[in-house]
Amino acid sequence: MSQDLRTGRRQWMGVAAALGAALAACRKAPPTGDASGRLLGAPVRDYGARSPFETDTRAIADTRFPETWSSRTPLQDSVGMLTPSSLHFERHHAGVPTIDPAQHRLLVHGMVDRPTIFTMEELKRLPSTSRICFLECSGNSSSEWGNKPGRTAQQIHGLASCSEWTGVPLSLVLNELGVQQGAQWLLAEGADPCRMQRSLPLAKALDDTLVVWGQNGEALRPEQGYPLRLIVPGFEGNVNVKWLRRIEVTDGPYMTRDETSHYTDLMPDGTARQFTLMMDAKSLITYPSGGHRIKPGFCEITGLAWTGRGRITRVEVSVDGGARWSDAALQAPVLSKAFTRFRLPWRWDGGEAELQSRCTDETGYVQPTKEALVAVRGVQSNYHNNGIMVWKVDGDGGVTHA
């Protein structure tokens, strides 16, 4: 189904035929396109910005309440595994507070021997660590549960992003303060006006949870929790509490509004799954995807895969509606609980095609078809849809949600 240009064994007919385009050839050096002219360019500057020719934005659906809303990452244009901080998805419940880090405090109390209030300066003096990991809202891809699918990868799946985070392991803080016998959970509370509150099992808090102040080499962005947030690798976005102000160690979950009336999965029998915090393995073809238009000839199929359970070990791609599957190449380094970029060379013959990807993680979990997911979970949930996503290529190269 595909030929890999990377073998380098084929020659000119590779690029020319593969692109299906008439590349401009020349025997001598002709004047080449010279978009810059010879005028002296712009000077160095203290803080950069992107080119005016680049206009990608987060997508914001119509709303009367932009403070309690979301914006979505343009995954269809993503390259590599990182999301630029300016394009990291947002999901707020009472808007983005403006917090002076010199005034911010973190209280850690409850079932600990030495309840403590930390300043930012005190937290930053502790031993720190960095980690690249994804963040995904559990409501991502929720339109896939119903029959009103979005049009683009961004609109459907754009509540997922990946950054390098830097901060102090929460285990270090909790162990130093002395966790008491019988403690099983904790509550994390944000400094946003709604005081977002979520419960987290103590085992996860002591495993790989971080209290972070850094994102992609600089301070957290305001909409990502500046100056302090929780990063709970692999767990649904909402428990990665932003603008973190308080951690209370408890003997059970707090049963806050956002883990009872929201962020639960309503099952076909009318019961609700609660505390389904782990994000299951998921993958997505980002190019070509909804809204793209491709040309006959070579086309690199590329996308992203991730899992809350560790590393992605395999991504398969089908271009014929799931009849045959080919292993995609995984871009190194493949990091635990991070976006993994996959790529597969393909030659589009101009006919109709159905593109989809299916990932497997290190636990052996395989991303399910949407049908398999619905058979178990029904269609009442708003959360945790990780079903295989199909893009349809029509005869003129247009790509749409299948």
Add this chain to the structure above:
Amino acid sequence: MSQDLRTGRRQWMGVAAALGAALAACRKAPPTGDASGRLLGAPVRDYGARSPFETDTRAIADTRFPETWSSRTPLQDSVGMLTPSSLHFERHHAGVPTIDPAQHRLLVHGMVDRPTIFTMEELKRLPSTSRICFLECSGNSSSEWGNKPGRTAQQIHGLASCSEWTGVPLSLVLNELGVQQGAQWLLAEGADPCRMQRSLPLAKALDDTLVVWGQNGEALRPEQGYPLRLIVPGFEGNVNVKWLRRIEVTDGPYMTRDETSHYTDLMPDGTARQFTLMMDAKSLITYPSGGHRIKPGFCEITGLAWTGRGRITRVEVSVDGGARWSDAALQAPVLSKAFTRFRLPWRWDGGEAELQSRCTDETGYVQPTKEALVAVRGVQSNYHNNGIMVWKVDGDGGVTHA
């Protein structure tokens, strides 16, 4: 010399005594610092920006010619291994051109069977790859050759940054166009007004050199070569030609101005080393460093190490002027030709101290002392200073260049 809080074996006296600060303790939940108030926060927005409380900038020394100048990354405030694109160092020779990607072309010609002009669209259709790697100007740390050292890590060593780059392997392009017998080098030329030209050995071009359009998940920044640049992992910054418009395959180096009158290393005997393109292993303590002021008690020493020859395998730190050395922890993942973050817990007793780091790479190369470097190279060069850098901590916690 140090105790590692990460062991988690010590308790409260760890954090409190280590910080040397009176942390605020409380038996019940008191009102905590509440910097945000309860007013509804800001709405979602289409493209983010950093907090107004964050004011880090690239450093620009005084100049009458800001178009042919440099700006430097604030390494003393860096976290993790990535540099935000807005703070990536710059070094321009005729300013930053404004290039419309729809008009931009890349000509590949010379000793190839099929000279070709590529549009951006054509290049982006080719099989691509991503890689996190550092970029360092060979003139970085040049003040260390003389007796007028800079004051901060940024001023002295800030011509080094690290990004995730995405593009097509140059080997793929060259192999497809058919490299002719006898070809040994190539010339890369930029579309900046000065038409920056640098020669590159063909072996390196066919090894891991990339023609990139992506940086940190989005398009290249203008000052990093938008829309297209060369990334030559591990080689001095100047050959990573920005605004790439032309590649000519040749049988020898072109001997351009920037590889004859500049970017050579003048040796004590009056000869000059030429084409010293590989960046040797180097490390640097970024915190604490020049301009910082520390307090007695726990202090995490952290910094960055990198080498053009592959992976960093070891970083040692001394706090007593080089008498004793301790192995620092290397932050995973340790990637080839990328920044590697190192960390070492330390307890500052309030006395004078001399801090320095020494790295080793996978070839066994050990970062030299400045004295060892000068003994071989003299002090006439402006380039390739990778000597061990010493920070002096005085009795009141101030940190200066030693």
